[in-house]
Amino acid sequence: MDKKHKNILGIGVVGILIIYLGAVSFSSALSFYYEVGEFVTIADTLNGKLVNVNGTIASGSTIWEPEKARLTFDLSDNEGTITVVSNDGMPGSYKEGIPAVVTGYFVNNTFQATLVVTKCPSKYGDDLDHGEHNET
């Protein structure tokens, strides 16, 4: 084998190694993403796997305990509701009635969230305050 082919072989080995490491780290970094209704039906089978659940923060469900930095709320959609507990303080832009994605583990019928990401409602058109006498 000449020098050029040795170099190509060396670079190829490094390339394959990088792709292999990428593939291994990719599979370990993947976590499933469910809607609340889907999640409720399979929650018991997850065996403590890290998952993401998307739903809407239910109105009137928030319990905020600032001394413990603990936030408890219900996350729901049309097909189910789960109770979420986060010990990581108040997430940015938290508000009842808006969509949120929670990441964490389902333990003892409670979702222990390691991350709560609120989504900003962006299409506000219907919510604009019409006022009483300002129609044009």
Place this chain on the structure above:
Amino acid sequence: MEFGETVLTIALLLSIYAIIAHILGIWKKKNEMFDSARGAIVLIGVMLTLASIWLFNLFITRNFQYEYVALYSSLDLPMFYTIAAFWAGADGSLLLWAWLISIYIAIIAIRGKSYDNLIKHAMLVILPTLAYLMYMLLTVSRPFRMLDFMPVDGNGLNPLLQDPGMWFHPPTLFWGYAAVLIPFAIMIAGIYLSDDSWIYRARRWALWGWLGLTLGNMFGSYWAYTVLNWGGFWGWDPVENASFLPWLTLTAFYHSTMIQERKGGMKIWNIFLILFTWELVIYGTLLTRSGIIASVHTFGQSVTAPYYIYYMIVVFAATVLLVAWKYDSIKNKKILESFVSREGSFLYNNWIFIASASSVLWGTTYPLLSEAFRGYKVMVGPSFYNQVNVPLGIALLFLMAICPLIGWRKASLSNLKRNFSRPLMLAAGAMVIAFAVGIRDFYALFVAVAGTVLVISTHLISASRMVTGQKKTGDKGFTKNVSLAFWNNRRTFGGYLCHIAILMIIVSAAGAVVYEKAETFNMRVGGTYSVGDYDFRLTKIDHYDKNNKEVSAALFDVYKNGKLVLSDSNALMYYYPKQENTNVKPMAYRVGIDDLYFSPQAITATGATVKIKVMPMMFLMWIGGFYVLILGIIVSLSTKVAVRKRRENIGMEDLNEL
């Protein structure tokens, strides 16, 4: 018709006229057609400037009858943010993008003398794109859409966007987005005309775009660090990735263009790099507008997504077909005689950037593909990006150490010995000293210490050779020799500054990750809590109103070895009554080489729960990214590589480039 839309309609008609005039001018070979087309292009710039001033005016006068103004501002929003709300939503961002493109092409049209055949053809890519954006602004993404009622108040600006970063991050990013269109269009014109000089003509616009993207990413990173409470400078957020992707491919493009300039190689590679950069700009825009990925940046469901997807497909298909048609005229010269050579280092550099871009693109896109083709949703965590990109970053660091001194064509053993023995000895010595003073961590020893010494020493040796070369042309004293060497090799020095900046960013990231110390405390006023070498004493809780928000503040005095090093540092939480939102405002203070980072989780009347981090070296990231990198790009921008003169005047030191 509403004023803004009238102006946009005129601009759209002008752009259609300019397209027709260009086609006729090229077809009939009539120069007067181009003169009138150039006039139309300048008028498009004027019209879009008028439209933008009109939108600013609507925000300033709080005209809530305009839906866009009502959606993104409110009566209680400070004027500072009311003006910046221009680009808070998708419609205004699209107008900003179109406005910047129109200014760029107006500058090209006004300058006139460089309006040659290449630019004339490039305009047939730029103008249809601009017309397409304006069509969207008039149909599906309308910032001037009026409501049939006058709302009492607007909805206000997302509290996370109420930060001075709002003035810098989106405009700089769109400055880059707009600029990338120009080199892409010049490339298409170059292939069509079989004119290799496109690479020279595209260079400065690519650099200008790179400057914008670099600033946009740095401002975004600083915003994430000081506003979004992600606890760091980079969260691998999907839309954050979307702005990083074109930066990676454009960085690769700028490096490989030098090989095409000097050696006539990597032509197809360069074509696809600038194509992918432009496609990734559109892809980033698609991600931020379609709402398909949850992120702080996304603007929710939108009808514009198909418009971006169709455009991406058309651009990709047209470029591939054009390359296939003109393939014989794109003659690639063989550039690689040896893997151990300057050319080889450029090639590896490109592979690293492409590998990084591929991994980020894959991680960002996979959730969409999984949902579309496999029927289930997944998320890709930051660990994937870190595990792939940290080794690539380290490889890049050592490549930067090699490239200034390695020989062109084929580096001989004597060349390697002569150039690298001193830097390697210095690096080994630095590692021994670092080990002796107690540094044991792999990243700290090999990356921060050895990598830094290697990169700096090889760059200094190369710079000193340039000064020596200058001295040989006539010794004018040390200061003048250095100044002249710098001035005559600005492009090289600009590149070196960029390398040093990237070194600073890599070292700071390694330092912050490896040596970061973090603790969360439930604190009482008067209590003292320790993190690393620092003691934090909670002195006071304060609540007050500021502009449109209620502020809760926990104040700390910070001690190191018993000595007060920082007083009245704040951990802050904001409550916005209008949006009924509570937001954490992380605060970072620099003490020596450490950043002290306060991220409160709750603040009550008597105490606070606060996460405190001690992050060493973070200041290097901001100095490197904001000052050294930007300075390097500006210095590189100040040079012009002439197509013909270049080969005649090429000197040894000209070869030592970015």
